[in-house]
Amino acid sequence: MPGTVSVTLTADTYVLVEATITTFSFVRLFKDKVKDVVIANTYELKQISLARCNTDKIDADKLCRIIKMQVLSGEQTISPVTLPPPEIQELRSLFSTYRLFQRQASGGRTKRGGSSRQPC
Numbered sequence: 384m385p386g387t388v389s390v391t392l393t394a395d396t397y398v399l400v401e402a403t404i405t406t407f408s409f410v411r412l413f414k415d416k417v418k419d420v421v422i423a424n425t426y427e428l429k430q431i432s433l434a435r436c437n438t439d440k441i442d443a444d445k446l447c448r449i450i451k452m453q454v455l456s457g458e459q460t461i462s463p464v465t466l467p468p469p470e471i472q473e474l475r476s477l478f479s480t481y482r483l484f485q486r487q488a489s490g491g492r493t494k495r496g497g498s499s500r501q502p503c
Contacts (some may be wrong), residue, residue: 391418392413392416393416393417394416394417394418395418396417396418397417397419397420397421397450397454398410398413398417398419398421398450398451399420399421399423399447399449399461400419400420400421400422400423400446401422401423401425401428401446402422402424402425402464403425404424404479406422406464407422407466407467408470408472410422410466411466414466420464420466421453421461421463422463422464422465423446423449423461423462423463423464424461424462424464425468427462428445428449428461449461453455456478462473474487478480
């Protein structure tokens with residue numbers, strides 16, 4: 384499966400992805416095969432989270448419209464997140480793992496003693 388995505392990517396392809404924990408390692412897989420990769424801050428993509436019915440297909444369609452508008456207009460509508468060097472990515476990963484271990488050791492409780500999850 385690792386080569387599946389890269390088959391459809393060309394040197395003329397623009398890619399817009401939301402910044403998540405695994406985004407940087409994901410982007411490294413194909414960034415040299417495409418024209419440009421924009422890693423978008425999720426806070427700037429609020430219109431996706433405001434949709435009444437969120438599905439991956441609807442989100443993908445909105446992301447496509449956003450990057451198309453940016454490419455055609457020549458204006459930077461989404462401020463890209465910078466892809467840090469591998470050393471920084473590794474440090475971030477270590478800190479994330481450390482925080483996860485801390486949460487697990489404390490039983491998922493916050494500093495005030497309550498549960499870290501909000502009721503639905």
